[in-house]
Amino acid sequence: MSKNILTRRGLMRTGAAAGAGLAMPTIFTGQVWSAAHSGYTNAPQGSTVTLGFNVPQTGPYADEGADELLAQQLAVEHLNGEGDGGCLNTFSSKALKGNGILGKKVQYVTGDTQTKSDAARASAKSMIEKDGAIMINGGSSSGVAVAVQGLCQEAGVIFMAGLTHANDTTGKDRKANGFRHFFNAYMSGAALAPVLAKEMGSDRRAYHLTADYNWGWTQEESIVASTEALGWETVNTVKTPLASTDFSSYITPVLNSGADVLVLNHYGGNMVNSLSNAIQFDLLSKQVNGKDFKIVVPLYSELMAAGAGENIKGVLGSMNYNWQLDNEGSKQFVKSFGEKYGKPPSNSAQTCYAQVLLYADACERAGTFNPCGVAEALEGFEFDGLGNGKTLYRAEDHQCFKDVLVVRGAENPTSAYDTLEIVEITPVDQVMYAPDHPMFGGAEAKLGECNPGA
């Protein structure tokens, strides 16, 4: 007979539970673990620990989810001492021994977010309630990340976000139980602006097409702010419905607006279509204000590049990670991933892989799976060797700070994998910001209390 309450203040009912427990017939035997015994949600019993991998498996982002899943499975292998050990060899923290986490073998369960906040929460809840998952990892949209992060906070488990780029995830919606390795819209703007100024000059006029939802707005806000700081003028910002498939009616006004740069604050299928449409209208071969017309896609991913095909040639954007990065951690990761799956990892795969390792390492260093202990171990943690170079998990907002890549669609790719080339590695200092930055919820944004659940 046991009882687990997923709320912080629900302990008031413990008395009633105990009373009911006494009245129970004795046939109810089995494992006995009370709240006092574990002290937190889903404390691992026996010799295994279960992680929950919540990624989109249906819908437009299914391929990205599949890639994240591959990386997470690879991470589990490495944690359990199988395969070549991957980044355990290069990780600056040496707490992980390849014998699972805290001596417990790592198991995982998977779920489908469908890239919908509702479905993602249902899936995460089933992992927590049914499978006893101690942490949730993955995802490929900011709406889902914020929704699942809120759930994990309530349930008392750790959430390691996958691909989520909106400022809000670690801004106004930051949570004590949630952690983000991926970079964000502000960093994209800060990293891109100097490169844009260098390549295109500082007296450009920009026209923004923005996906009309939360991520799009923070992306537009960030890029507008950082380019205007360098002297650019913003001609117009136009919101496009998420459901749009044909962007022609948004592209045609661009040429006659006097703008000479088009910024596409789109992601996934939206970006593939809007960029393809812009190229169809021959924008890149035009001259406006005596300058060559340019297109910028602030957030790139390998899959979007593949979907847009040749249209990305010469188009600038930013990324969290690229397999062509030349450091020890990256080389090791690309080798492990490539030899197992026959292709280089995408940047969302790298984030999910790193997040699993970071979580496991934090458990080892904390000596417990208790989310509060793990969170404390992650806060302010500085590390290297996971592929991005030197990285800091900032304590104030649980955001990772590391170098940001500015990339460009390659003119002459030699294979399907080097369609993007690294233009610049923007050092972390340039993309730093204060935890109470106005774009991140200002002074009101609070992590809140860490919640261990039971």
Added chain:
Amino acid sequence: MDAFILQILNGLDKGSAYALIALGLTLIFGTLGVVNFAHGALFMIGAFCAVFLQRILSLSFLTVDETRTDFLGNPMKVETPYVVDWFGPELGNAIIDWSVPLAILFAIPVMVFVGFVMERGLIKHFYKRPHADQILVTFGLAIVLQEIIKYFYGANPIPTPAPRALAGAFDIGTVIGFDANTIIYPYWRMIYFAFSLIIIGGVFGFLRYTTFGMVVRAGMADRETVGMLGIDIDRRFTLMFGIAAAVAGLAGVMYTPINPPNYHMGMDFLVLSFVVVVVGGMGSLPGAVLAGFLLGILESFASTSWATSALPGINQIIIYLVAIIVLLTRPRGLMGRKGVMEE
């Protein structure tokens, strides 16, 4: 003025796709009285005919290039398409380049066959069943078809560009007396518009001027009487289903250079095409075409800055708003017949 002309062009272009899909849908409604939720999937399969042909034409053999290395540091395997090997680089690459137009020829028999199998194998058994059952079974079929495509081609869009000679845009403005670079329009989109007019004209001509079409039209109006005259109307209806599938498929093939196809593109168009058909009026072919172009043009104008600044969000809801207004002022859509699907 230039902005106005451009949005008209955009609207006609969007409307072409809507009209083609709605035309096929109405053919099926009108002839067979079946609510076909798998019609979007037919559009998608058409698009993947182009993808399939592109993949077939670029089938390659591998040679190892010792001078270069792949991402793991091993010698790079270079892919050479067989057609390039057979016909030389010039002709070979040109064949691959023209895979989308070639796919039209490939898609017609494939789509007619798909439509035929669908009608004989499944839809036929649902003529007498309630519309609710038809919706459920065709929706199930649509899911199955798109999941099969996803299994083979993944969820990511697949670039299928237009031939290089037809890529790029034409400066219409200079022809009709505007400054250069004010009214430019992509060649392929103009081709798409022209193509849709040809298909629409073809379907109308076929129904109007051939005996076969006449019988089908008679069957649409009164199936029983035509049957009593000793005409095997069922066989003709089966063929009409094949034609409707081919129209949807060709709309899909031609759409691929405009937006890279993905497995759920059919679902994206499904709801919209139903709205188009109903706004046009159930059972009316001219209504479907008219409504397609009308909604395309309205949608284009609603997305201009002045429209969205006057009414924020109008670009998100315009199609549905128009549908509501039309249905409230004209009970059976623009050109609907009385009694069709009103029960």
Added chain:
Amino acid sequence: MLGLSSKDTALLIIVALLALLAPVLLNPFPEASAMAQFNAGYPDLMQRFVIYGIFAIGFNILFGLTGYLSFGHAAFLGVGSYAAVWMFKLLSYNVVPAILLSVVVAGLFSVLIGYISLRRSGIYFSILTLAFAQMSFALAYSVLSNPKFNLTNGETGLQVYTDDPQIFHRAGLPDLPHFFGLSMRSTYTVDMGGWSFDFNAGYYLCAIILLVAFYMSIRIFNSPFGIMLRAIKSNQQRLNYTGLNSRPYTLAAFVISGMYAGLAGGLLAAMDPLAGAERMQWTASGEVVLMTILGGAGTLIGPILGAGFIKYFENIFSKINDNVLHQWFSFMPDGAEDFLVAIVHPFVGKGWHLTLGILFMLVVIFLPGGLVEGGQRIGRFVFRRNNRKGGGLEPDAKAKQPAE
């Protein structure tokens, strides 16, 4: 009993027993066994079964009785959820005012939409409701979530923040939806041998509301009002010629089913305080149509079965990955194991949509009356056998309603 015929009473008692014992019935496999993957007896999924059951019961009052096929019912579910979360934000986490308001708001919203849409019938009605729902979705997803006027919080979904007013919230109350202090997430877990059963407070709240909703739907089906609705379905024209104005009846049915949807939306928010805009999308409206037809439109129990069927696949089949498959077949020789995994692989995990699509087709092809007809066929098979021995049950007259 309760003004029901003995048959309906029996049905209600069966549903009550199923609902109350669900935590045990849905966990038939021991936790450690490989089949535990198929257990559905965890709180979140049980809540979803029941809530979508309510949604489908309500939808069936409109569609099953009058034949009006609404393609926009998810809009009412969505506004119900938003209303409930707003009550959490403004008043407190107590679920009672939230659920009440969600029903009221959805009711008002359905009066508005129903009044306009019911001016047309057939597919024109369907498209009108679809258009309203899609407009609601588009507005909720982006337009009504701009920073100046944030009603819905857009893509992320409306949620409760610590700086919300919550004027009746006191220290000592749970920081999550609760019923006068009883947290919706408090769960008794009973371990019994290898089994583990979760008895969840939120689930039982939903289950009790489901029983009330189900009872009301039986009463509506059997009332003169229900008979009038059936008359509208069988021949509206004839009804109009008799001098009866049928629209007040259809509007009443529309509003009742809209309120059921709002209730379901409010309960969804009460179980998990987040309201996402996708709840209003046409796919969500389509889902309830599928649930109702799949289970058996016009039957009392069908919609609940259909809802359970679809939610089960969404939540259970999507979680079966290759790792799990290998565990299942691990007793086989290696080659056979890999072969079987390869065969099953496309149908589970990321392929759960495929399985669902195939099952839709199979059910509607072979069981025109939905799952209820499947049950009836089995029943009749058993009955025929019993009959030979003399005696047996009458076939369920209620369930003989035609499917449309």
